[in-house]
Amino acid sequence: MTWPPDKGPLPRSLVPLESESLFGLLLRLAYRLDESPLRVARRTGAIRPPGSRGTYAAATKLLLRLDPPQLQTFARSTRITTEQAENLTLLPLSILYPPLADALTRRARPPWLRFDSTRYCPACLAGNGSPIQNRYGGAWRLHWHLPFVFACLEHHTYLRDSCPACVVPPMRLTPGSGAIIPAQGTVGLHPAQCRAATPLAEKRICGARLDKPHDYPAQPFPDLTPDIAAIQQELLDLLQSPDPAHARTRFTDLSVLTTVIAAAWPRHPHLPGREELLDAFHAHHDKDLMLTEGREPQI
Ligand SMILES: [Zn+2]
Ligand SMILES: [Zn+2]
Incomplete structure (x- = not known):
């Protein structure tokens, strides 16, 4: 059987948001279609079926790149262009950031990359107030997986690396689990909900809204000063370098x-x-x- 199978376009899709990751789009699509992220990932050809062999672990691959046949199937299935699909992965940045180029040629876990977890900005996840983002959330951004990205300059804040309720990285994958997204088989979670298993009950998902940090007791969080913001801007500018x-x-x-x-x-x-x-x-x-x-x- 050829893979990925082309099952045609999804009944409904979403336009990728600016700098959104493939992982983020899958979360929003799953919520919109009332399916699990795993089912949407399989349906769109983003991951291989169980038991098949790939060059990279599935979660890494989702961030790094899609093979050409996968790219075609994913784009057709989600009703976007192949260029839009490729921009959901870190591949276009690999000519600028050497660890990405290394990761494309090695099977080992790439250093200087954050593939099994991500930081986040609560305000970005809350969205920009448009009807579509109010409903399905804002973007999980691709560059949050790069370790030198530590602040959101649009919202002038440091990125968070843990959930305000359970204090665990909300998207951290268990090593060796083969999962692409925590709680990947669960249906109905909003894209901005924490997917960590609660420490006291392994099977229960935290579910706290990461885009509503004010719902939880305030934790001391340093202000982003102009000097530090300037350093972050300089590093981000390198990703746009001609x-x-x-x-x-x-x-x-x-x-x-x-x-x-x-x-x-x-x-x-x-x-x-x-x-x-x-x-x-x-x-x-x-x-x-x-x-x-x-x-x-x-x-
Ligand atoms: Zn932000
Ligand atoms: Zn949590």
């Missing part, structure tokens, strides 16, 4: 520098920089250590 060689060199330099600083930790007294940057790095390092040791970080 000079791919320049962008690749900058990203490579920054990853080497970050590795050196992390390796030298905590010997940083002479590290030049603003106090708030050092504090942020300290907090990040502590959190990373907790995750490595299997402890849940407290925000």
